[in-house]
Amino acid sequence: MATATKKSKHTRYEDRTKQELYERAKKMNVEGRSKMTKEELIAALRK
Numbered sequence: 001m002a003t004a005t006k007k008s009k010h011t012r013y014e015d016r017t018k019q020e021l022y023e024r025a026k027k028m029n030v031e032g033r034s035k036m037t038k039e040e041l042i043a044a045l046r047k
Contacts (some may be wrong), residue, residue: 013042021045 013021021041025033035039 013045 016024021038021044022033024045025036025041025044028045030036030041033041033044036044
């Protein structure tokens with residue numbers, strides 16, 4: 001049985017880096033993203 005080593009496009013937010021979350025927030029036009037923590041970015045992306 002092979003194990004997947006490539007990152008899925010549907011990776012859980014908690015498994016992504018803060019930079020990856022920031023880039024996603026940027027694409028979604030989340031306001032105030034530059035001052036958010038990783039946890040705040042996750043919460044904003046889930047809204």
